[in-house]
Structure formats: structure tokens, C-alpha cells
Amino acid sequence: MNNEERQKTTRRTTRTHPRPLRIAAWLTFAAAAQSAFGQTAAQEGAAAPASGATAAASGKAAVSADGALPAVQVNATSVSDTPLHLETPVSNGALGTRSQIDTPFSTTVVTGEDLADRQANKLGDVFAGDASVTDNSSAYSAWATYITVRGLAIDWQNGFKIDGNPFISYGITMPYENLERVELLKGLGGFMYGFAAPGGVVNYVTKTPGKDPVTSFDVGYRMDGVLTQHADLSRRFGPDGMFGARINYTHEQGKTYNAGNINRNSVALALDGQLTRDLDVYFNAIYQQSRSSGQTPSIYIPGTYTGSSLPATISGGTNWLDSAGQHLNTNLQLYTAGVKYQIAPDWTFNTSASYSKVARDRNESTLTLLNQAGDYTDTRWNGDEGHQDIYWQGTFEGKVKTGPFAHQLVFGAAVQRQTNDYGTAASTIYDTLGAGNLYEPNPYAYYSGSGLAKYRASEINQKALFVSDTVQLTSRWSVLAGLRYTNYDQETFSEAGATTAAYGKNGVITPTFALMYKLDPLTTIYTSYVESLEAGQVVADTYANAGSVLNPLRSRQYEVGIKTEHGRWSANAALFRIERGATYTNSQNVLTQDGTSIYEGIEAGGSVRLGRDWQVAGDVMLLDTWYAKGQTYNGKRVAGAPQFTAAARVTYDVPLVPGLQLGADAKYTGNTEVRPAGDLQTGGYMLVNVGANYMTRIGGHDVTLRAAVDNLANRRYWLFQYDSYIAPGEPRTVSLNAKIDF
Template sequence: MNNREHARQARRTLPRPLHIAAWLTFAAAQAAVAQTSTQDSGATSAAPKTPQAAAASGTAGKDQALPAVKVSASQVADSPLNLSTPVNSGALGTRSQLDTPFSTTVVTGENLAERQVYKLGDVFAGDASVTNNSNAYNAWATYITIRGLPVDWQNGFRIDGNPFISYGITMPYEQLERVELLKGLGGFMYGFAQPGGLVNYVTKRPEKDPVTSLDVGYRMDGVLSTHVDLSRRFGPDDMFGARLNYTKEAGKTYNAGDINRNSVSLALDGQLTRDLQVWFNALYQTIRTSGQTPAIYTGSYTASSLPAVISGGSNLLGGTDQHINTNLQLYTAGVRYQLTPDWSFATSGSYSKSARDRNESTLTLLNQQGDYTDARWNGDEAHQDIYWQGMFEGKVKTGPFTHQLVIGGAYQHQTNNYALNSIYTVLGNGNLYQPNPWRFYSGGGLETYRTSDITQASAFVSDTMQITSRWAVLAGLRYTNYSQNNYATTGEKTSQYSQNGVLTPTFALMYKLEPNTTLYASYVEALEQGAIVDSIYANGGAMLRPLRSRQYEIGIKSEHERWSATAALFRIERGAAYANADNVYVQDGNSIYEGVEAAGSVRLGRSWQVAGSVTLLDTWYAKGQSYNGNRVAGAPTFVAAGRVTYDVPYVQGLQLAADAKFTGSTQVRPANNLETGGYMVVNVGANYFTRIGGHDVTLRAAIDNITNRRYWMFQYSDYIAPGDPRTVSLNAKIDF
């Protein structure tokens, strides 16, 4: 059977969206093979492997039959763990992953583009400590758990180090330079926050060289996107820089819904003098989606096992009447001044605003046959964050010791507005395996009122003392004044909580086994703000006190030219909060998380890159009146992830990839009487890099969940969701 017959056979046997992926891969391979054949027979030298060499070849080699190509492996580091990458560590300043005595993960923008991610769980698909708890295109799209703990949607997300309210917000991943993840407690580094971890989105900045690129994409069932990226430096000695990114995305989603997204980000900087740098960043995004998959609530469910699994791509659970429309705005400006060769001062301020208009169902599961009650909620919500931070960083010597000091302060004022006349109504009953018969359309634009405001003012100091060339000790302390006010619809204050002088310390001991290997032991404390109980519980509206957490961690990080590895052993102690048998949401006792995580990557020969990650987790409730000894809800005992990439020999520029992630069974409720089953999701992709008409061109194809595996995933305590279906994504990018 020849190549064309193979292609025709693929068209007959694959579903329609896969036709496009098959044809793209077939066309890319054919073009690559033809090009390689031409080069082998007539070219006088091998094709260049670096972008610079490829560009030179495109200019000088006009008499070649076909343009040169570049190999993808030359564009990425041999170590995808990115341990040398600087990460924002809040009160610790900026330091590399290798020198940070906590477990961290960095995912680069190139990796995001290669895998064509479109929700937060996919960003960290290669990290076994992160569990995906979300469907795309709905209000839960940023829900993940880290080491079995949820990320705080009010305090656990930042953009370029600046806080914003993330609930319902899907970031424009194509406009990001990288995504940073701090696992575990961030209380010393960032202030009040739940102990799951912190996600920092780093937007693209002006580069030394000009950037002009355009890419177009497709995602099944009919979402089309266009993205433009422009970067320039100008002025005397290129002292000013500007970078603009714009994305337009619209079409039909896989669950028969609609999406319309417009995202724009702008980054400006200026090196005004040798020592003085200024910057301004802005991000503006609007997203309108309909037809999202509803959340499924199991609090009233009495069976011991879940109903038969449905596909997350099903349109049976809702219609286009359900929607979430979001708006995100972030503006930040800063100044950095190099006071002396060893000391600098940086200060920045930001204003962020996020708003949501939601019309969504919660399906209360009734029995194992899949019957449910559909309750609809419709309302508007808005949040604002004003943030300022000033920080001195420098070095001093005391006798034989060198001290790396960070001294600073921060102020954050957050306001939360919710709908004054939100609508909550029970529509009626339905079944998971039949079309939802209920519709409730709403126009949005509901009036909101101030429900709460939260103020944090803090001062912090840290000292990393270099004792010898190998040994270093870190000590840090944050001092925080915290206040929270809650208001009635009339504007009257209904309750208040304040606590001054909250101390959250951290300590670490670090030892350099060799320059590229760090062994560390660390301790950190954190305090998280008290929750306002959801209305589904008997004590809905009650305000709970803040919870204190502690974390102990021992780890090792090592990065080398062709391999890298990390490992950590940890214990987290957190105050427990859950719904008891009377459906009262209470704080009772502790939840304990103990585990070990390990990750590694190695390049085998010239063509293979293999990476893997594994997490073993033991959790239990302790010292409470209920559920002592039970596993903590939402914490799987075992997760493993792996990725393999292959640079195809004799086909320069063609890279194939496959990754898989297995998530073990997870308890849905603290009572441990209901759990999801374990499941594995497999993704594949292909990237082809070439030059056409003197321009770099990148073709990408990705298939997520290629086996179309159906599974229930834990979403939040007492909530589950069906996993996303098989999804095909295509993208073509040209650099001018």
C-alpha cells in the first residue's frame, strides 16, 4: 500500500476531527522526507540546527532546491525541569529553582505551545504532584490540587508576581513566557493563603531581538484562533522595549457550546540610566462561553459507588442557556534602581479587576441510575485587588560569612462584590444519560453589592547566610496585620475579623553536593483566611476563623547537561474543614499530608528525551470529632506522569511526542464512602519546524486523551465532574 492509499484509509477509519490531524501529520512528514531527500542528494552541507544558522542559510542559500530546516531539540534545553530558570519567590526575592529550598515546577511557553494547552490542569500534566480537577470552558477551569490540597482561588494565583482573583479565569496561555508553581505553603513568601501552593503566570516581555509572529489554530469541534506577537526595542542604545500580544478565539466547543475570547497584553520597559529601570505591563481579556459542563454534587448521594461514567464532551447535561462570561484586567508599574554593585531597590504597584456573569447548573446526584435534581444559579460577581510591594535586595559580609538579604514590605486591599439579586431556583429532575430537559435563560447585568473587603499589610526580612562554599542557612520572617469585613446588602457591616502581628517564619538548611546539586531541609508556616460558608450547607453565610498550617520538607535538586532530577519528602499539617453528618460546614481537628515526590529527565542519544514524575501520598484526618483516620477528600494516594519526545532521524525538524498521566483512586467525601476510580489519560503530538520563503514556520498537531477514556474526576469536596473527551488541536505559526 502506497502513501496515498494509507492516507485514504486513515480518512475512512478516523473520526472527522482526526482527519485533519492525520492529513497535517501526513503532509508534514511528506514535505520533510522530500526535503531531506533533496538535501541528501544535492546539498553541499547539512541544514543548520540553530535559529541563527537557519536564518543565515535562508539568506545565503537561495540557489538550494528547498529551504533549510531547523531541529526542535536545538531550541529547548536538554533539561526540561528548567532548574536554572529564575522564579519569583516573593519575600525571598528572585532565585533559580536550584537555589530555592522548596519544591517548585516551571513550565515554559514553548512547552505550552508544543502541547497546545487550554486549561490549567493541562499546564502541569507532567507533574505528578498536581491533579487535574477541571473541565475546560467553565467556571472550574483553574481547579487543581497540589499534593492533595486545593489552590486558593483568592490568594493562590499571581500574574508577574501580582495578585488577582482567578475564579473562572482561563489565562491566555499563548501570551505567557512561563508558568511557575510553588508547591505547599507560601505564607512567608506571599502572606495569607491556603497551603496547596501558588501559581505565578509570567507574561512575555520585550526581547533583545525583534519578534514578529503570527499563528492560527483549530480545536475541535470548531474553535478557531489567531494570535499575533510583536516585540521591538528602540531609542538610543535600544533603551526602550515594547511587546504586544493579541489573541482572538471563537467557535463551537466540544460540548456543543460557544466561546468568544479576546486577549491583549502589553509590556513596556525602559533602561533610563545604567542603574535605573522602569516598566509597565497591562493585560485585558474578555471571554464569553456557553454550554459548559455543570458541576455534580454528591452531598445527598447515598450509594456506595458512582454511576456509570459519561463523557465530558457530552451535551446532555446542559444547553446554551448556561454561560460564564468573564473579564480580567491587570495594570502594573514598577521601578528598579541599582543602589550599589551589591544592593538594589525595587518597588511596584498593581491594580487588578476580575468579573463574572454566571448562569450555571449544579446537578445534585440522587441515585446510581444517574437521576439528579437541576438547581440553577445566576448572578454577577466582581473582585478588585490593589497591591504594592517595595523590597531591598543585597549582600553584606560579617567575618567569614556572606549574607544575601531581602528586606521589604507589602500592602494588599481586596474587595469582593456579589449579586444583590442573584437567582437560585430548582428547575426539576433529570438523568445523566438523557438530554437535560430544563432551560433557564438570563440576560446578565445584575446589580452587585460589596460583600467583603480584606486588607493585608506586612513587613518581611530574610537572610540566606553562606557559611562555607557548600553550606548555607536561610531564615525568614513575615509580620502581617490582617483584617476582614463582611457587609449586608444595605452596606452595613455584619461581621469583622482582624488579627495583628501574625508571624509566619521559615527556616532552611542547604548543602551543595556539587555546583549543580542542592540538598535542602526546610520548614515554613502559613495562615489562610477564614472561609465564608457556601449556601448549600446548613450554616451557609457563616464566617470561619483563619487556619494555620505547617510544612516540613527534605529535598534534592540536580541539573546537568543531559539529565536532571528532583525529589522531596514532605509533611503538611493543616486545620481540617468539612461538612459533618448534619451538613454543617465546620473546622474540626487537622488534616495531615505526608508524601514523597520525584521527577527526572534524561536525553538518550541525539533523538530521545524521556521525562517522568511520581508522587506517593498518605493523608488522614486527625484530632477531630469526626472522620479521624480517614483519608482526606481530594488526595489520591498515587499519581505518575511521563513524557517521551523523539526527534525523527533523517527528517530534520520533525518531532513526535507522547505523554501519559495516571491518577489513582480519590476519596470524594471525608466520610470515605465514595471514591473515583483510577484512570490514565494519554496524549500525543507532532511538531514540524521548517523554513518557507525565508521565514521560520512551525506546524503542530496534538491529540489529548487519544483513547477517549471516560472517567470521573474529583472536582472539589463533595463534587465530581466527567473528564474531558478526546480533543484535536492544530496550529501553524510563521515568524517574519
Template sequence: MNNQDTQRRTGLTLPRPLQIAAWLTFAAAAQSSLAQTAGSANAAAPAAASSAATSSGTEHALPAVNVSASAEADSPLHLGIPVSTGALGSRSQLETPFSTTVVTGEDLADRQVNKLGDVFAGDASVTDNSNAYSAWATYITIRGLPVDWQNGFRIDGNPFISYGITMPYDNLERVELLKGAGGFMYGFAQPGGVVNYVTKKPDARPVTSFDFGYRMDGVLSQHADLSRRFGPDGMFGARINYTHEEGKTYNAGDINRNSVALALDGQLTRDLDVYANAIYQQSRSSGQTPAIYTGSYTATSLPATISGGTNLLGGTDQHLNTNLQLYTAGVRYQITPDWTFNTSASYSKSARDRNESTLTLLNQAGDYSDSRWNGDEGHQDIYWQGMFEGRLKTGPFTHQLALGASWQHQTNDYSSVSKYFTLGDGNLYQPNPWRYYSGSGLETYRASEITQKALFASDTIQLTNRWSILAGVRYTNYAQDSYNIDGSLASSYRQNGILTPTFALMYKLEPNTNLYASYVESLEQGAIVGSIYANGGALLRPLRSRQYEIGIKSEHERWSANAALFRIERAAAYANDQNVYVQDGNSIYEGIEAGGSVRLGRGWQVAGDVMLLDTWYAKGQAYNGQRVAGAPQFVAAARVTYDVPFVAGLQVGADAKYTGNTEVRPAGNLETGGYMLVNIGANYMTRLGGHDVTLRAAIDNLTNRRYWMYQYSDYIGPGDPRTVSLNARIDF
């Protein structure tokens, strides 16, 4: 069998530069292993650790913050961990005057998460709208607002298009979530929030681990994690993570995914660090669970629920094939003890080949009309940012400054011959009789281009030991063009000098407790009006939203807690009585969220989170006063873990999340109904043959609860069924 045949069977064809870098990493690891055998590692490790400490604050040094599992257990909200806050620079959650959540890689592994909604299962502000193994796998709402799939996702702070892309969570150090409007921090994005995936970076200590997993109904996975430092005094670092999963999914579909993440760094001098990262992922899946459209549904209650594990709704003719590539390079220079300069550039490319049904629900008996969409889509993002961070004093005041600039160019390509057609009628409780098989590689055209050029500045002024204020502003020049299939310009929008400010007042009740009040604005891209409206093809101006928040964060040795009271005013767009798609009015989101965690005795860890949310359409909306679609009024989550005292290394845990009634459509006459999901799991750490071994087991949706899940305005889907996951990891 030749090399091309091997690549075709595995579904993974790495770009030549990434192949070379991967081989170099393994070669460096082998060299380091030989050096350890010879007894030289003991000298290199302290030097590497010292070098990492000297360059603290760089991306590649961040994993060293999580010094031990026990430290993470005592600090379950991770408020002291530095998080990326865009134009604010790097600061801890405790010092960030906005609501944030951090989920560590160990927690992801313990719970064996499989989609983005699972990542934030313990956060009541986040609602899962997703099915695994489908184009909806990253759909979540935050405080009732969707995350912008074009602008709301980042990898190590670099933008990429997330639609249809499920990240390999094995390759991540942690996942960060900035809730609400992020216009000042990151530029244009819907005000739901920003998800930042932080990949694993070279560690000061050698890492060699392999794990093997199983997920119902027959998905097998393998993952390798290898990290080494090499060169004089360990000045160079390399880490590679490789994940493969393949098998039969719970809805009788198939998955074949390969993903590799490579991270390189060089601590060239005491003050100068460089780094380069690359991600390549290729995924092929079939047997998609269709979305169910309720726009033509006239009943005021949904049909009887069905299991998300059913294969009645579709067959293996429906598929989703995706490809993700991200390449990043950066430099960090310590100008003085108080000032640093960071600059980085990234290129991301994502592609989708979709063949999927949408079932238009007709009546309460579950009858539907099956419409199929088949097409290819692609996106590219080129991004650059440079930023100075530092401190200075003016009289009695200390200033923490961040000054920078960024440039981003995004392109969207869509199929010129995509198909959308009706196959026929069916019923939710009977096998779908319709099949339409298709290939890939459809011709695409450049549908739109978006360019953002920005300058930003922020100043956090320390007024006293307790009081500080923050002021920041982003200045953006924005350009958006859309094109016809023949390449001619269809519409264009230009606006220079767009300002998105932020302000905050902070008061430290004690060193580890921060009280804050903040204000921030955001802008989201203007919509290209669809052809079904009277002004079809028009390009609307960007929408501005505003967020007000008062919150508190407190971190202690055995307990931590946070709470926030918020109001978000999101500008709205809708079709008026003349079927003209207009921008008018607001959607209002007001609520309170609160959570905390406490360690009881030597073995118990108890955590809880709750959100109360009130929403309505206002000021010119066609649905004035109605609850906003997709925004549950009440969500509560809880988690308990217990270190079993008579079995050293064994921890068991359970978590539950209740999601209240959620409006499916803006008319306010159809709800999903409330539902509670319960998950359990256990992990056992031991030593076999002189190596650390971790065994994990998890059962999601323990009671096999059937429920309708809100996906998007007017769309629902069946929730995921009970699934069992097993994993074994060995560290060398």
C-alpha cells in the same frame, strides 16, 4: 457599521489608556522596522542586548535566560531559570529550598494546552480537576490540596482573582508553580501552592509572529506577538500579544474570547529601569458542563462514566462571561553592585456573570435534580510591594538578604438578587429537558473587604562553600470585614502581629546539586459561615498550616532530577454534631515526589514523575482516620520526545498520566476510580519564503477514555473527551 457595533460583535472593548498604549506599541514597532530596513538595526541590537545584560534580574530581562530551544531541551526541568519566590526575591529553582515547577511557553505551545490542568500534565504532584471553557477551568490540586482561587494565583507576582478566568497561554513566557505552603513568600493563602503566570516582556531581538489554530469541534484562534526596542541605544521596549478565539466547543457550546497583553519598559540609565504592563481579557462562553454534587448520594460507587464532550447535561442557556483587567507599574534601581531596590504597584479587576447548573446525584442509575445558579460577581485587588535585595559579609559569612513591605486590599462583590432554584429532575444518560435563559448586569453589593499590611525579611547565610542556612519571617496585620446587602457591617475580624516564619538548611553536594530541608507556615482566610449552619454569618479566624520538606535538586547538561519528602499539616474547619461550623483538628498530607529527565543519544528525551501520597483527617475531625477528599494515593506521569533524524525539524512526542483512586467526600465511602490519559503530538519547524514556520498538531486523551474527575469536596465531573488541535506559526 460604527465603532460601537464593531466592539459589540467582537466582544472586546479596551479601556482608553490601553488602546492608546497598544497604538503606541504598533507605532514603535513600525518605526523600528523602518530603522531596520535602513540598516540601523545592527547597531541597535547589540546595544539593547548589552543594556539587558546590565539590568539582569529585572522582570523584563528574564526572557533572555532562555537563549535557545536546544538549551531548554538539554535542561528540561529548567532548574537554572530564575523564578519569583515572593519575599525570598528572585532566585533559581535550584537555589530555592521548596519544591517548584516551571513550564515554558514553548512547551505550552508544543502541547497546545487549553486549561491549567494541561499545563502541569507532566507533574505527578498536580491533579487536574477542571473542564475547559467553564468556571472550573483553573481547578487543580497540588499534593492533594486545592489551590486557593482567591490568593493562590498571580500574574508577574501580582495577585488577582482567578475564579472562572482561563489565561491566554499564547501570551505567557512561562508558568511557575510553588508547591505547598507559601505564607512567608506571599502572605495569606491555602497551603496547596501558588501559581504565577509570567507574561512575555520586550525582547532584546525584534519579534514578529502570527499563528492560527484549530481545536475540536470548531474553535478557531488567531494570535499575534510583536516586540521591538526603540529610542537611543534601544533604551525603550514594547511588546504586545493579542489572542482571539471563537467557535463551537467540544460539548456543543460556544466560545468568544479576546485578550491583549501589553508590556513596556525603559532602561533610563545604567542603574534605573522602569516598566508597565497591562492585560485585558473578555470571554463569553455557553454550553457549560454542570458540576455533579454527591452530598445526597447514598451509593458507594459512582454511576457509569459519560463523556465530557456530551451535550446531554445542559444547553446553551448555561453561560460564563468573564472580564479580567490587570495594570502594573514598577521601578528597579541598582543602588550598588550588590544592592537593588524594587518597587511595584498593581490593580486587578475580575468579573463573572454565571448561569450554571449543579446536578444533585440521586442514585446509581444516574437520576439527578437540576439546580440552577444565576448571578454576577466581581473582585478587585490593589497591591503594592517594595523590597531591597543584596549581599554583605560579616566575618567569614556571606549574607543574601531580602527586606521589604507590602500592602494589599481586596474587595469581593456579589449579586444582591442572585438566584438559586431547582428546575426539575433528569438523568445523566438522557437529554436535560430544563432551560433557563438569563441576561447579565445584575446588581451587586460589597460583600467583604480584606486588607493585609506586611513586613518581611529573609537572610540566606553562606556558612561554607557547601553549607548555607535560610531564615525568614513575615509580620502581617490582617483585617477582614463582611457586609449585609444593605451595606451594614455583618461581621469583622482584626489581628495584628501575625508571624509566618520559614527556615531551611541547604547543602551543595556539587555545584549543580542542592540538598535541602525546609520548614514554612501559611495562613488562610477565615471562612464566613454559611446560613445552613447554627452559627451562620460568623466570621472565623484565619487558619494556620505547617509544612516540613526534605528534598534534592540536580541539574546537568544531559539530565536533571529532583525529589522531595514532605508533610503538610493543614488546620481544618467542619460542622460538628450540633451543626456548628467550627475550626478544629488537622488534615495531614504525607508523601514523596520524584521526577527526572534525560537526553538519550541525539534525538530522544525521556521524562518521568511520580507521587506517593498518604492523607488522613486527625485531631478532632468528624472523619478521624479517613483519607482526605481530593487526594489520590498514587500519580505517575511520563513523556517521550523524539527528533526524527531523516526529517530535519520534525519532533514527535507522547505523554501519559495515571491518576489513582481519589476520595470524593470526607466520609471516605466514594471514589472516582483510577484512570490513565495518553496524549500525542508533533511539531515541525521549516522555512517558507525566507520565514521560519512552525506547524504543530496534538491529540489529547488519545483513547477517548471516559472517567469521573474529582472537582471539589463532594463534587465530580466527566473528564474531557478526545480533542484534536492544530496550529501554524510564522515568524518574520
């Protein structure tokens, strides 16, 4: 190590605490901006006619039964909501349900209508407007749910929930048409959800029966020839509408943008019963079968790669990389039953149990890149995998007073058993097919059947008790304290059933603390601290130490933020620092733990209604990361963490054509280190998307027409997927959809 490198390392590793002056300066700026921005928006709102403000808040126009176009009418909920949805209730696991604005952590909510307008096709599309989220996903492949949040990957084993219930997300693309909204808790979820990586937690919220009947049908088209049909039916029946039922069905089939094929069927059922004034019961089920072929392979950058930069970019729409025989077939099943009981006016008891089952049949290539000219070796992996999750949780939520203080209490317990089944050595193939080049058609083929043999490879058991108390000290000040106590056991097995590795620990404590201040009823300033522990990783077959189990990693997060929501504008901002044990692949292709990864950053976003017709939203993240206290990469940037990202969206309600809304959004992702050695970057890139939505009335029925063009400029770029893995970004795609409500 030369003197310059040694000085750089010293500077980096001494930054072990948040910068108080920067935090104070940012909060001062945020409070001042909130005050000034609020006055400006209020003046604009006062200047606009009342009917115009109402129409602008909705962004949608109603049409009379005879086809005329009257003034827009919306309900009060629509008027108060903004694109950030800060007053929307979100699930926080052990914290219970509270609005985003009252949650002392950074969160994002994307509603079902947002998903429909964006015509999301993978998880990266869902959070396209959030600068803290980097898209690492590829549609129609096992990578479809890969994203990083604040530079940290979300754990596909523990970071995904459906209605708060765990399931294994690997290879599963959710039917977004069947969802009410998607929630993202950024950063550590240890207290709220138990063992999980610190990237965050994604919670898919399914549609349930409401008080009003729903009958809708929509059809869609996506390049190059994927057709979708979706039906949504909801009814209440019985005395006083005691029982409710809602069913959503989606079928998707056709040729994808890279000459692959998709055939997916998904059905979601939600039943509920309001048995008494205080007692509700419910049952939810999801079943999805998906078969796809022709996936674009991932590209692995080994330590032996020669070249100072990545090869020239290629289009994600090419099928030259898709060696014949590749496919991904998945099956998802989730069944949930629960009871909600109002014990007293201020106390409720909730309990639920769920069972999820995920199966995968994969035949996929990994291209090991050799040099900057694009030469590679094609290695094919083929096998079957399966996972099961059994989960139970019970909570008491209520309010009490002790002297002048009001308490919001949550007590609960949870039990989870996860099993993982992987292919036997005899039925799993991992072979090199041959050599090729990125800029020439891949000539290799490997075909395989399904129903290959599996064995019980590992089992994870968690039992947890948790408690939290949010104390209202004054009308403005409140403090939160929470504690989760977990007994954790993890075992891996040989094909013969013998235990090959085990980790167990009782009494794992993951605390959280927060201090909140209400600047006004619609503005919260907070500071929070949370810890998390993630399960030890079972090393995959692609590494030299395949089959070994790494130690669990503890993470810590410090955050200071502000959230504010108003009728015509909303904003949020946060400073954060995350400390996590570093895991990476070394030059000997060994997956190892060494030192600590540090993530420090600022994220800020806002949305404002300008006049009657314009809505402008923006989001930005500045991120500083480095490895510290290790033996190899001290001071280098953490792989997969861009230093700068920014997103913006503009929508325009066309006054001459009531019901027509035009929109455009853009997202810039800064250059990203591909591997911990810090010698290769993906390069920064910006994607621009445009779209239009038109609401009208045909034959006495509400009709919504939607069109979207993603990657308008057909930009070619390298997408970071995982440590030392990249893929070509998706090409320009066109999506169309027509929905009718009966």
C-alpha cells in the same frame, strides 16, 4: 466505633512527626542515584558527537533560507536547559528571585514553548507532566483553574499571581499564548506571599520586550470548531534601544467539544524604559473579555446520596447535561507599574504597584446526584460577581559579608486591599428547575440577562513587613531564615452596608527556615520548614450555614529534597509533610472546621537525553493522607488526595526529517475520595496524549506546525473537582496550530 476502627484511628493519629529513617534512606538513595546516573549520562554524552549532543539538547532544527536542511545550531542556553528548567530564575515573593535549584522548596516551571507544544487549554493541561498536580479543571467553565497540589486545592482568591501581583482567578482562563512561562510553588507560601491556602502558588509570567525584535503570527484549531488567532510583536526603539514595547493579542471563537460556544479576546501590553545604566521602569497591562455558553455542570454528591459507588462514567463531550441558558462571561483587567534601581553593585531596590479587576456574570447549574442510577435534581444559580485587588510591594535585595560569612538579604513591605462584590438577594437566583438523569437529555432552561445588581460583600486588608537572610556558611553549606509580620483585617457586610462578621489580628508571624548543602555546583540538597495562615472562608450559598465566616487556618510544612541539573539529565525529589486544619461538609450540609488534615508524601522526577534523538521524562508521587484530632472522620483519607500519581513523556527527534519531533505522554491518577466520609471514590484512570511539532522554513520565514491529540483512547472517567463535587472528564480532542515568524 468497633475495635478494628478504633485501632486504625489510633495508628493514624499517632503519626504526628516525619519519619527520620525514611528521609535519611531516601536522601542516601537520591545521592547514590545522582552519582551513578551522572556517570552513565556523562559516558553517553562523551560517546555522542558534539553536533549531535547540541541538536539533541535543543530538539529543534533550523532550516536555511533556500529551503535546505543544514546541521542544527542552537545557543548555549538551549544546550544547558532540560525539561525541568531547574536553572530558570523563578519569583519567590519575599525571597526575591532565585533559580529553582537554589530554592529550598519544591517548584515547577513550564515555559511558553512547553505550553505551545502541549497546546494547553486549561491549568490542568499546563502541569500535565507533574505528578504532584491533579487536574480538577474543566475548560470553558468557572472550574478551568481548579487543580490540587499534593492533595491540596489552590486558593483561587490568594493562590494566583500575574508577574507576582495578586488577582482573583475564579472563572479566568489565562491566554497562555501571551505567557513567557508559568511557575508553581508547591505547598505553603505564607512567608513568600502572605495569607494563602497551603496548596501552592501559581505565578503567570507575561512576555516582555527582549533585546531582539519579535514578529510572529499563529492560527489554531481545536475540536469541535474553535479557531484561534494570536499575534506577538516586540520592538526596542530610542537611543541605544532605551525603550521597549511588546504586545500580544489572542482571539478565540467557535463551538467547543460539548456543543458550547466560546468568544474570547485578550491583549497584553508590556512597556519598559532603561532610563539610565541603573534605573529601569516598566508598565504592564492585561485586558481580557470572554463569553462562553454550554458549560457541563458540576455534579454534587450530598450526604443523602444512596449508593456504594458513583454512577457509570459518561463522556465529558456530551451535551445532555447542559441545560439551556447556562453561560459564563468574565472580564479581567490588570495594570502594573514598577521601578528597578541598582543602588550599588550588590544592592537593588524594586517597587511596584498593581490594580486588578475581575468581573463575572454566571448562569450555571449544579446537579445534585441522588443515587447510583444517575438521578439528580438540577439547581440553577445566576448572578453577577466582582473583585478588585490593589497591591503595592517594595524590596531591597543585596549582599554583605560579616567575617567569614556571606549574606544574601531581602527586606521589604507589602500592602494589599481586596474587595469582593456579590449579587444582591433580589438579583441572584438559586432555584431548583427539576429532576433528571445523567443518561438522558436535560430538558430544563433558564435564561437571564447581565448587569445584575451587586453589593460590597467583603473586604480584606493586609499590611506586611518581611525579611530574609541566606547565610553562606561554607562553599557548600548555607542556611536561610525568613520572617513575615502581617496585620490582617477581614470584614463581611450585609446589603445595607452593616458589618455582619469581622476578624482582625495584628502581628501574625509566618516564619520559614531552610538548610542547604551543595553536593556539587549543580546539585542542592535541602531541608525546609514554613508556616502559613489562610483567610477565614466565607461560606457559599450552597451550604446550610451560608454567609457565616470560618476562622483562619494555620498550616505547617516540613520538606526534605534534592535537585540536580546537568547538560543531558536532571532530577529532583522531595519528602514532605503538611499539617492543615480540616474543613469539610458534614452530613447536615454544614461547612465546618474540625481537627487536622495530614499530608505525607514522596515526589520524584527526572529527565534524560538518550543518544541524539530521544528525551525521556518521568514523575511520580506517593501520598498518604488522613484526618486527625477531629470528632468525625479520624483516620479516613482526606477528600481530593489521590494516593498515587505518575506521569511520563517521551519525545523523538526524527533524524530522517530534520525539524520533526514526535511526542507522547501519559498520566495516571489513582482513586480519589470524593468526600470526607470515605465511602465514594472516583476510581483511578490513565490519560494518553500524543503530538508532533515540525519546524521548517517557507518563503524565507521560520514556520512551526503543531498537532496534538489529548485523551487518545477517549477514556471516560470521573474527575474530582472539589469536596463532594465531581465532573465527567474531557473527551478525546484534536488541536492544530501553525506559527510563522517574520
